Amino acid sequence: MPKPDTAAALAAVDAHFDEFVEELQQLCRIRSRRQEPEQMEATAEFIAGSVRRWGGEAEIIPWEQSYPYVLAEVAGEGDKALLHFTHYDVEVEPAGDDADWISPPYAAEIHDGRLYARGVADDKGVIMSRIHAAAAWKLAGLTPPVTNRIIFEGKKWLHSPGLGSFVQAHADRLASDAALWENSWLDGEDRLLLKLAEKGVLYLRLTAQTLPRDLTSQNTALLPAATARLAAALAQLQRPDGTVTIPGFADDARPPTDEERALLEKVAFDGDFLRKRAQVERFTGDLDDQAAAVAIRTVPTLTVAGIAGGDMRDDVTLGIPSTASAKLEIRLVPGQDPERVLGCVRDHLAATGFGDLRIEVMATSRPNLTDHRDPFVALVADAARRVYGTEPVIEPYTQWIGNQGVIADRPIVGVGVSRADSGVDGPNENIRLDDYKAGIKHVIEVMAALAVAE
Amino acid sequence: MPKPDTAAALAAVDAHFDEFVEELQQLCRIRSRRQEPEQMEATAEFIAGSVRRWGGEAEIIPWEQSYPYVLAEVAGEGDKALLHFTHYDVEVEPAGDDADWISPPYAAEIHDGRLYARGVADDKGVIMSRIHAAAAWKLAGLTPPVTNRIIFEGKKWLHSPGLGSFVQAHADRLASDAALWENSWLDGEDRLLLKLAEKGVLYLRLTAQTLPRDLTSQNTALLPAATARLAAALAQLQRPDGTVTIPGFADDARPPTDEERALLEKVAFDGDFLRKRAQVERFTGDLDDQAAAVAIRTVPTLTVAGIAGGDMRDDVTLGIPSTASAKLEIRLVPGQDPERVLGCVRDHLAATGFGDLRIEVMATSRPNLTDHRDPFVALVADAARRVYGTEPVIEPYTQWIGNQGVIADRPIVGVGVSRADSGVDGPNENIRLDDYKAGIKHVIEVMAALAVAE
Numbered sequence: 001m002p003k004p005d006t007a008a009a010l011a012a013v014d015a016h017f018d019e020f021v022e023e024l025q026q027l028c029r030i031r032s033r034r035q036e037p038e039q040m041e042a043t044a045e046f047i048a049g050s051v052r053r054w055g056g057e058a059e060i061i062p063w064e065q066s067y068p069y070v071l072a073e074v075a076g077e078g079d080k081a082l083l084h085f086t087h088y089d090v091e092v093e094p095a096g097d098d099a100d101w102i103s104p105p106y107a108a109e110i111h112d113g114r115l116y117a118r119g120v121a122d123d124k125g126v127i128m129s130r131i132h133a134a135a136a137w138k139l140a141g142l143t144p145p146v147t148n149r150i151i152f153e154g155k156k157w158l159h160s161p162g163l164g165s166f167v168q169a170h171a172d173r174l175a176s177d178a179a180l181w182e183n184s185w186l187d188g189e190d191r192l193l194l195k196l197a198e199k200g201v202l203y204l205r206l207t208a209q210t211l212p213r214d215l216t217s218q219n220t221a222l223l224p225a226a227t228a229r230l231a232a233a234l235a236q237l238q239r240p241d242g243t244v245t246i247p248g249f250a251d252d253a254r255p256p257t258d259e260e261r262a263l264l265e266k267v268a269f270d271g272d273f274l275r276k277r278a279q280v281e282r283f284t285g286d287l288d289d290q291a292a293a294v295a296i297r298t299v300p301t302l303t304v305a306g307i308a309g310g311d312m313r314d315d316v317t318l319g320i321p322s323t324a325s326a327k328l329e330i331r332l333v334p335g336q337d338p339e340r341v342l343g344c345v346r347d348h349l350a351a352t353g354f355g356d357l358r359i360e361v362m363a364t365s366r367p368n369l370t371d372h373r374d375p376f377v378a379l380v381a382d383a384a385r386r387v388y389g390t391e392p393v394i395e396p397y398t399q400w401i402g403n404q405g406v407i408a409d410r411p412i413v414g415v416g417v418s419r420a421d422s423g424v425d426g427p428n429e430n431i432r433l434d435d436y437k438a439g440i441k442h443v444i445e446v447m448a449a450l451a452v453a454e
Numbered sequence: 455m456p457k458p459d460t461a462a463a464l465a466a467v468d469a470h471f472d473e474f475v476e477e478l479q480q481l482c483r484i485r486s487r488r489q490e491p492e493q494m495e496a497t498a499e500f501i502a503g504s505v506r507r508w509g510g511e512a513e514i515i516p517w518e519q520s521y522p523y524v525l526a527e528v529a530g531e532g533d534k535a536l537l538h539f540t541h542y543d544v545e546v547e548p549a550g551d552d553a554d555w556i557s558p559p560y561a562a563e564i565h566d567g568r569l570y571a572r573g574v575a576d577d578k579g580v581i582m583s584r585i586h587a588a589a590a591w592k593l594a595g596l597t598p599p600v601t602n603r604i605i606f607e608g609k610k611w612l613h614s615p616g617l618g619s620f621v622q623a624h625a626d627r628l629a630s631d632a633a634l635w636e637n638s639w640l641d642g643e644d645r646l647l648l649k650l651a652e653k654g655v656l657y658l659r660l661t662a663q664t665l666p667r668d669l670t671s672q673n674t675a676l677l678p679a680a681t682a683r684l685a686a687a688l689a690q691l692q693r694p695d696g697t698v699t700i701p702g703f704a705d706d707a708r709p710p711t712d713e714e715r716a717l718l719e720k721v722a723f724d725g726d727f728l729r730k731r732a733q734v735e736r737f738t739g740d741l742d743d744q745a746a747a748v749a750i751r752t753v754p755t756l757t758v759a760g761i762a763g764g765d766m767r768d769d770v771t772l773g774i775p776s777t778a779s780a781k782l783e784i785r786l787v788p789g790q791d792p793e794r795v796l797g798c799v800r801d802h803l804a805a806t807g808f809g810d811l812r813i814e815v816m817a818t819s820r821p822n823l824t825d826h827r828d829p830f831v832a833l834v835a836d837a838a839r840r841v842y843g844t845e846p847v848i849e850p851y852t853q854w855i856g857n858q859g860v861i862a863d864r865p866i867v868g869v870g871v872s873r874a875d876s877g878v879d880g881p882n883e884n885i886r887l888d889d890y891k892a893g894i895k896h897v898i899e900v901m902a903a904l905a906v907a908e
Contacts, residue, residue, distance in 0.1 A: 159770040218853040220755035222737040227758035235689035283676040301674035304681035306764030316613040399672040
């Protein structure tokens with residue numbers, strides 16, 4: 001088929017933009033916090049209602065370890081399909097003080113061309129931009145040129161433990177030629193970031209148990225403390241500065257190509273800002289900013305996210321702790337297999353005399369990477385040039401942990417409607433209405449281009 | 455003066471024993487728990503009232519970081535003075551379930567010749583035995599042969615942070631030729647244990663801070679985690695089995711003489727019981743029971759009593775912990791100087807690259823040891839032979855942390871009125887009334903012997 005003309009759909013966006021914004025505001029007025037199950041249900045209902053209002057189909061699907069998924073489809077012409085992934089929960093990280101807001105976080109007020117609302121940048125703006133992009137074709141009296149399939153996820157847990165089984169169970173309804181992910185934005189120079197990768201995670205709890213219960217420390221000369229044993233085990237896993245010392249840990253990490261390195265060096269990285277925030281003189285390993293920008297995206301890391309053991313009351317306590325635990329976040333880079341890395345950890349603990357420590361896998365996700373030379377990337381970039389009038393920034397690796405791995409069999413590009421300074425999860429989270437409009441138009445252009453892609 | 459005749463005082467104990475027991479029961483019915491300030495005050499009032507009732511003087515002295523001290527004096531003939539140390543708080547360790555008691559823990563009922571009450575073995579039986587020993591002389595129409603000075607301490611904190619300044623401020627009223635401490639008992643063969651030493655403690659909190667606040671673990675490749683840094687520092691202090699690796703740590707530990715070792719080997723030590731309780735096959739360093747009994751009393755130890763850092767919620771959390779802390783209990787043996795050992799810890803951390811860790815001293819006490827060849831020890835042992843008809847067991851070193859160091863300028867012997875199986879701080883804590891009577895008589899004999907000691 002000939003490349004669809006986007007003019008009518010783009011004009012519909014302009015004509016109906018106030019209506020679109022009003023609907024986004026309504027969505028933002030729902031307190032979609034993981035701590036408020038009823039509000040999460042209401043959010044799913046609202047989203048499904050919106051899809052249907054604009055002529056699509058939507059099903060609310062309760063699922064294990066998750067709030068209900070909303071699975072939507074807006075049928076298109078031709079046989080191409082575009083999958084969208086978004087999430088409707090807000091407050092991914094601990095949020096700031098409501099009192100610091102220009103207007104209440106769930107009032108969703110507009111000031112100076114910006115919509116201020118908790119979750120508008122992550123991820124409600126993205127949610128509605130995908131719905132409204134499909135709607136625009138209908139409003140223009142047309143059928144979208146590709147079938148749009150949209151996953152709206154309501155996370156109950158940050159690591160989406162139910163997503164894998166959900167995707168597997170609905171594989172036929174999620175089939176697509178390509179996918180637009182979320183978790184991206186425009187940089188300070190109005191350039192859209194095309195994010196092509198996500199890290200995976202291997203999240204472990206490591207527990208040392210040396211005694212059946214805490215015993216009096218009169219016996220320390222004779223009996224081992226779990227706290228000391230755990231500390232000794234952790235010291236085998238990395239150097240004090242965090243450098244991992246587990247043999248084979250990074251063996252399957254895919255090294256960036258020279259071309260990818262060159263792309264990464266173009267991604268904005270404010271080393272001074274981070275050093276100031278962290279109050280450090282220099283980064284680990286004395287990396288300069290260019291190397292640091294590459295390292296945070298391409299080096300697998302191990303973070304001891306927490307440790308606990310014994311009795312930490314602010315008092316003299318006289319016990320030998322029987323158990324002590326640590327949470328280990330291992331952030332995997334593209335190429336890495338969580339199972340293989342788990343094997344490395346297990347083997348190294350055994351080899352260094354800590355085979356008795358219990359290892360629980362709390363979460364796991366596979367890293368993912370879309371080749372920056374994939375035609376879909378060029379297509380999304382080209383659409384961005386047309387809509388934004390700037391050269392998009394291709395980010396072949398990112399520092400984010402995510403779940404792209406569950407739909408790894410297709411090219412995936414992350415795009416969004418926010419800015420680096422949108423204040424996600426802080427006070428005054430906002431998006432610019434201009435960015436919202438451009439984001440809808442960009443998705444329309446992607447649909448049109450995908451329809452005629454080889 | 456000639457050695458005082460104890461017959462009349464001993465007879466008074468027999469004649470008034472029911473009255474003595476009744477008064478001990480009354481004391482045991484007060485809930486002298488550190489969590490109940492009013493009950494602690496009431497306990498101090500009761501004790502002071504008892505001292506006065508039997509013709510002594512008592513002052514209730516409020517003191518910093520403590521419940522009120524009761525300082526008592528029962529004037530004696532001659533110029534010799536005997537100091538007693540006791541404490542009136544109960545529940546030193548977390549107590550068991552009240553439902554497991556034969557009668558309620560504060561009912562202080564007598565069953566089969568035993569008085570069951572929370573705190574009766576530690577330390578209320580001792581308290582009243584010292585008061586009643588002085589009372590017996592008065593009841594016999596006599597003046598005690600030595601002046602008795604008694605400290606009744608109400609601990610607010612386990613480590614008695616106010617005791618040092620209290621003793622210093624009241625040095626003249628605490629002067630004595632010798633002291634009877636508490637925290638001892640009879641073993642399974644009706645032998646009184648004469649405890650001649652207490653360990654000291656150097657209790658530290660070690661804190662690593664690597665960042666001003668937790669930051670996202672996206673940056674782990676660039677920024678250090680406090681958790682990993684703390685674990686690495688702890689691993690420098692000891693081997694995984696607890697063996698301390700701080701240079702000079704034990705340099706000032708007084709090694710037991712051959713004679714003291716021989717004495718220690720006579721102290722009952724049930725290795726099988728401890729191994730079973732700890733569910734270990736063998737003790738650290740493969741010590742046999744004889745060596746273990748010596749080690750727990752003479753080897754300084756370091757216990758990581760607690761560790762905490764980061765976010766231990768049962769969820770995937772993505773932060774670089776900015777701070778992490780550990781509590782270190784260093785149990786000092788006789789000869790050791792807390793300040794010197796602190797210097798060793800500090801120097802070693804600095805030498806191994808951890809000089810940035812903050813060290814807070816939470817508590818400190820000096821170890822103490824009374825030479826087993828001191829004439830006062832022979833005197834107390836001789837009195838025990840007469841009263842108990844068995845050979846007392848001299849324990850030149852003990853595993854207990856204590857505060858004897860604050861009155862280190864005189865011989866100190868720990869004696870008591872309980873048994874190894876008195877169930878201190880568990881359900882059914884009890885003493886045998888026969889032991890209570892013998893304990894009073896033993897103190898009477900000690901008074902008489904001290905009066906004529908060289």
